Amino acid sequence: MKRDIILAGVGGQGILSIATVIGQAAIGEGMYIKQAEVHGMSQRGGDVQSNLRISTDPIASDLIARGGADIIISMEPMEALRYLPYLSKEGWIVTNTVPFVNIPNYPDESAVLNELKGMKNVIMVDIDALARSAGNPRGANIVLLGACAHLLGIASGKMTEGIRSIFASKGDAVVEANISAFEAGRKAAADGKN
Amino acid sequence: MSTKKLLLGDEAIAIGAVNAGIAGVYAYPGTPSTEITEYIQALPLAAERKLHSAWCVNEKTAMEAALGVSYVGKRSIVCMKHVGMNVAADPFVNSAIAGPNGGLIVVAADDPSMHSSQDEQDSRFYGQFAFIPVLEPSSQQEAYDMMKYGFELSERYHITVLLRITTRMAHSRAVVEVSEEADEVAPISYPENPSSWILLPANSKRQYPVVLEHYAKMEEEGETSPWNRYFDGEDHSMGIIACGIGYNYVRENLGDTSKYPILKISQYPAPKGLIRRMARECGSVLVVEEGQPLLEEQIRGILPSGCKIMGRISGELPRTGELTPDCVRAALRLPAAETFAPSRNVVPRPPALCQGCGHRDMYTALNEVLKEFPGNKVFSDIGCYTLGALPPFRAINSTIDMGASITMAKGAADVGQYPSIAVIGDSTFTHSGITGLLDAVNANADIVVVISDNLTTGMTGGQDSAGTGRIESICRGVGVAPEHIRVVVPLPKNMEEIRNIIREEISYHGLSVIIPRRECIQTARRHAKAKSSNNGKK
CATH class of the missing domain: 3.40.50.970 (Thiamin diphosphate (ThDP)-binding fold, Pyr/PP domains)
Structure with missing residues (x-):
C-alpha cells in the first residue's frame, strides 16, 4: 500500500499540521514515510506545498513525480489546481471551496470552482464553515483531513489516535475540538458521496 | 539501545551531532539550515550538558568560534546556508591548513532552485578548493550516521569536514534510528603541533604539503567508504553515478534492482578507481548530481575520451535548478507518466510582507x-x-x-x-x-x-x-x-x-x-x- 499526497495551501493555513497527523498515523501502522516541506521565504503568504509519501515498502524519492500523486489535499481551491500535473489520472482532489484572496489578480472564482467540479474524482468542502459549526474555527485544516480520511488507506481509528497524540500537550479541550473537526469533515465527505 | 524518530534531515544532523559528543553548535540562521540549531536549542540533553547553542552574529564569527573549540580539543558543528559559506570562507579555507584538534564539521545547506536564496552555488566546490573532505547524505539516516563518522574522520586526519546537504534533505522528514546513548564531551586538550595553528608563511609552507598528502589518503579512503557503493547491473550500455539525494531519484525510477550499474557517491574526494571501473565496463556514464556539475566536470578529466559522459553539462539533465524524479526519469530515457495539463485558472502567489508588519x-x-x-x-x-x-x-x-x-x-x-x-x-x-x-x-x-x-x-x-x-x-x-x-x-x-x-x-x-x-x-x-x-x- 502506498499513498503519494500533495498538501497545498497558502503560507500559514496549517498544511503541515495535516501532514503531521497523517505521518503519525502512518508510523502507527508501521509504514515508511517521507515528507518534504517548504520553509523560509514562501511561508510569507505565498503558495506552499508539502509532498507526503507513505508506503508499506521503502520509499526512495522525497519528491513525488508528475502524474504520480494519489491525492491532492488543498486548503484553497486555486492551490489545488496548481498541482494538477502532479496528480495521477486516477487520483483524487480534496479541497476547501473558500478562496484565499491575497493577490490582486486572483482568477475568476467560479471558473476555479467549476474546473474543480469537472474533475472525475473530487471532494469539495467548505471547511471554514464546518470548522465554525463544529465549534473549532481554527480547525479548518483538521476538517479537511477528515474529508480525505477514507482515501488514505489508514484506519480512521489510527487517525484519531494521531490527533490525540499530536494535540495532547495542548489539553483535552483542544484534543476534543480537533476530533469534532475531524468527524465533521469525515461526515461531509460521506454525505457528498451519496 | 536505539529509538525510531520522524525527523527532518536538519533534525537528524542535530541529534547526530549531540550524540557524537559536541560541545556546541555555532550558527547564524539561514534557510534551509536554521532547524539544526533550533533543534539543539530545544534538546533536553543539550541543556543538561550546557552545550553552546546561542546564535552567532554571522557565519564567520561562528566558524572562528568553532575553531577555538577545536583548538582546545572538543567537537563542534558550524551550520549555515550555502551563501553563508562565502562569509565564513576565510576561516573555513584556512582551518584546513591549521588542522583541527577536536573534531570539526561544517554543515552547509545548499538551496538549488533558489527556494529562499539569491543563488544556487554548490558548497562541494568549497571542499574541493580547500582540500576538505565532503560528506553528502542521501537519506536522513545517513545524515544522522555521518556525524559520528565525520568527527572521527576529522580527528584522524586533523581536517575540517564539510557536510553538504540541499533543501530536500534539510526539509524532508523520514524515520531515523537514533541511539539513546550519547558520547561524552571530550575534556580540554591542546594541539600536539601548536605551531600549525600560527599561519605564518613558514608554518603554512610546512603544513600545506601535509594537507595535500592527507587529501590523497582520503581519496583512497573514498574507494572503500561505507557511503560510496558500486551496484553492478547486467546492462552495461550505461552506468549511472548518483551523488547525494540524486541517488534517490535514480532508485525511484529504476527500483531496487536496476539493470544499469549504479555508483552511489556520498563521500568526496570522489573514488576515482570506482569511476574508472564504471567507464571501463560501461559504454556511457550518466552523472546525476544535485547542484552544479562538479563531478561531471571532474570526470571528463579522469576518464578516457572514448567514454560518453552525460549530465548537466551535456544537457541530459537541466543545467540549473534542483533535481526531480521527473528530470532524472527523462535522463534515464524512461517514458514520462500521463499527466493532466496545467490549469489555466492558476496565477502565481508570491510571498508578501505580513499585514501589520x-x-x-x-x-x-x-x-x-x-x-x-x-x-x-x-x-x-x-x-x-x-x-x-x-x-x-x-x-x-x-x-x-x-x-x-x-x-x-x-x-x-x-x-x-x-x-x-x-x-x-x-x-x-x-x-x-x-x-x-x-x-x-x-x-x-x-x-x-x-x-x-x-x-x-x-x-x-x-x-x-x-x-x-x-x-x-x-x-x-x-x-x-x-x-x-x-x-x-x-x-x-x-x-x-x-x-x-x-x-x-x-x-x-x-x-x-x-x-x-x-x-x-x-x-x-x-x-x-x-x-x-x-x-x-x-
Whole structure:
C-alpha cells in the first residue's frame, strides 16, 4: 500500500499540521514515510506545498513525480489546481471551496470552482464553515483531513489516535475540538458521496 | 539501545551531532539550515550538558568560534546556508591548513532552485578548493550516521569536514534510528603541533604539503567508504553515478534492482578507481548530481575520451535548478507518466510582507517622501524587507548580499548619487552592516541608512537578533553623529512624523541613520500567546 499526497495551501493555513497527523498515523501502522516541506521565504503568504509519501515498502524519492500523486489535499481551491500535473489520472482532489484572496489578480472564482467540479474524482468542502459549526474555527485544516480520511488507506481509528497524540500537550479541550473537526469533515465527505 | 524518530534531515544532523559528543553548535540562521540549531536549542540533553547553542552574529564569527573549540580539543558543528559559506570562507579555507584538534564539521545547506536564496552555488566546490573532505547524505539516516563518522574522520586526519546537504534533505522528514546513548564531551586538550595553528608563511609552507598528502589518503579512503557503493547491473550500455539525494531519484525510477550499474557517491574526494571501473565496463556514464556539475566536470578529466559522459553539462539533465524524479526519469530515457495539463485558472502567489508588519509602514513613508526626490536610489539587503521589491511597494533597487545596502549606498554616493538610501534590517545590520557603516562614517558619506528594526531575525522564523536594544549605541559607537540617529515607530498614525524625519535626513548632506522600530508581528503574536497561556496556568 502506498499513498503519494500533495498538501497545498497558502503560507500559514496549517498544511503541515495535516501532514503531521497523517505521518503519525502512518508510523502507527508501521509504514515508511517521507515528507518534504517548504520553509523560509514562501511561508510569507505565498503558495506552499508539502509532498507526503507513505508506503508499506521503502520509499526512495522525497519528491513525488508528475502524474504520480494519489491525492491532492488543498486548503484553497486555486492551490489545488496548481498541482494538477502532479496528480495521477486516477487520483483524487480534496479541497476547501473558500478562496484565499491575497493577490490582486486572483482568477475568476467560479471558473476555479467549476474546473474543480469537472474533475472525475473530487471532494469539495467548505471547511471554514464546518470548522465554525463544529465549534473549532481554527480547525479548518483538521476538517479537511477528515474529508480525505477514507482515501488514505489508514484506519480512521489510527487517525484519531494521531490527533490525540499530536494535540495532547495542548489539553483535552483542544484534543476534543480537533476530533469534532475531524468527524465533521469525515461526515461531509460521506454525505457528498451519496 | 536505539529509538525510531520522524525527523527532518536538519533534525537528524542535530541529534547526530549531540550524540557524537559536541560541545556546541555555532550558527547564524539561514534557510534551509536554521532547524539544526533550533533543534539543539530545544534538546533536553543539550541543556543538561550546557552545550553552546546561542546564535552567532554571522557565519564567520561562528566558524572562528568553532575553531577555538577545536583548538582546545572538543567537537563542534558550524551550520549555515550555502551563501553563508562565502562569509565564513576565510576561516573555513584556512582551518584546513591549521588542522583541527577536536573534531570539526561544517554543515552547509545548499538551496538549488533558489527556494529562499539569491543563488544556487554548490558548497562541494568549497571542499574541493580547500582540500576538505565532503560528506553528502542521501537519506536522513545517513545524515544522522555521518556525524559520528565525520568527527572521527576529522580527528584522524586533523581536517575540517564539510557536510553538504540541499533543501530536500534539510526539509524532508523520514524515520531515523537514533541511539539513546550519547558520547561524552571530550575534556580540554591542546594541539600536539601548536605551531600549525600560527599561519605564518613558514608554518603554512610546512603544513600545506601535509594537507595535500592527507587529501590523497582520503581519496583512497573514498574507494572503500561505507557511503560510496558500486551496484553492478547486467546492462552495461550505461552506468549511472548518483551523488547525494540524486541517488534517490535514480532508485525511484529504476527500483531496487536496476539493470544499469549504479555508483552511489556520498563521500568526496570522489573514488576515482570506482569511476574508472564504471567507464571501463560501461559504454556511457550518466552523472546525476544535485547542484552544479562538479563531478561531471571532474570526470571528463579522469576518464578516457572514448567514454560518453552525460549530465548537466551535456544537457541530459537541466543545467540549473534542483533535481526531480521527473528530470532524472527523462535522463534515464524512461517514458514520462500521463499527466493532466496545467490549469489555466492558476496565477502565481508570491510571498508578501505580513499585514501589520512595520516594514510596510516604513516603505509607505519612504516611497511618499522619495516622490519629492527624483533620481533617488534605494539599496536594500537580505531579509523580509527584500519583499519591498514587489508590488505594491516596488521600493528598492538592489539586493546582493548580507550588508551590501550600506556599502553600495556609500559607493554610489562617493561618485555623485543623491539621494542614496540604504535599507537594512537589524539582524543583517549586525551580521555585516557595522563595518560598512564605519566606512560611511569615515567618509561622512551623504547617505541615509534606514535600519528597519523588528527586534528579531524575521525571515528565518524569529531567532534572536544580535544587537537588540543596542542599535543606537552601536551607531554612536561607530561614530554616527547622535543628532542624526533618529528613532521612529512605524505605525500609520505616525506617518507624518516619519515622513518629516526622512525628508530632513535626506536634505542633510552627511551620514544619517533612521531606525524605524516595532516588533515583528509574528514574534509579537507568539509572545502574546505565550504570555496568555502562562497567565492561564496560574
